[in-house]
């Protein structure tokens with residue numbers, strides 16, 4: 001169970017900018033963006049292509065550094081941390097899932113899930129036990145020894161979710177997790193992510209699909225590298241969400 005009593009905001013970005021240089025041009029991918037997630041829950045990030053969604057997720061996952069501003073995730077001030085601490089942060093404090101699942105093709109589902117624990121030096125019996133329990137929870141008890149290429153897209157994404165939960169992170173980041181799935185399979189993944197949020201974790205999902213965003217309780221809309229608006233989505237139909245975000 002995640003620590004829900006932590007009074008510190010789970011995610012806090014203050015005036016974060018990220019620029020890329022392309023020849024003599026500067027692209028402002030994020031432009032003094034501020035955002036706070038104070039309570040666990042299921043949050044969506046929407047926005048047009050190029051509005052900065054991937055850049056934002058990369059910064060939250062400490063896969064990249066901002067040019068300006070401060071970022072705090074799960075109680076850690078990312079902008080002040082050394083590389084070794086950032087490696088531990090990525091492995092244990094957050095989980096991340098991707099549109100393409102990013103599983104290792106030569107490893108079984110069980111070994112994919114257990115890999116972060118192997119890298120962290122957890123004893124074999126404990127990591128197998130944890131990975132087995134998570135795969136069973138994902139409804140994959142009979143698929144543990146299959147490799148990714150013998151699994152459907154939805155099964156692979158559930159393996160990726162199990163891997164992301166191995167260290168019980170407070171924060172789970174998801175980059176278009178249903179983008180490669182048919183709608184029924186995507187719906188199942190959204191339900192799982194909603195269940196994980198209801199356990200007291202924070203799930204932050206980038207999506208361009210309004211139906212997926214309505215599964216979240218709250219949506220942030222990015223435009224030109226800033227949060228343009230945010231709204232609660234409980235009970236909203238996808239068409240209503242689109243209308244409100246325009």
Ligand code: ADP
Nearest residue numbers: 020022027029048049050051052053054055056
């Ligand atoms: P989104 O995920 O919303 O489509 P991105 O975060 O990928 O947006 O990109 C935001 C802006 O930053 C875009 O204009 C994009 O072209 C630019 N950008 C992103 N990554 C790079 C990079 N590595 N080099 C140069 N420009 C980049």
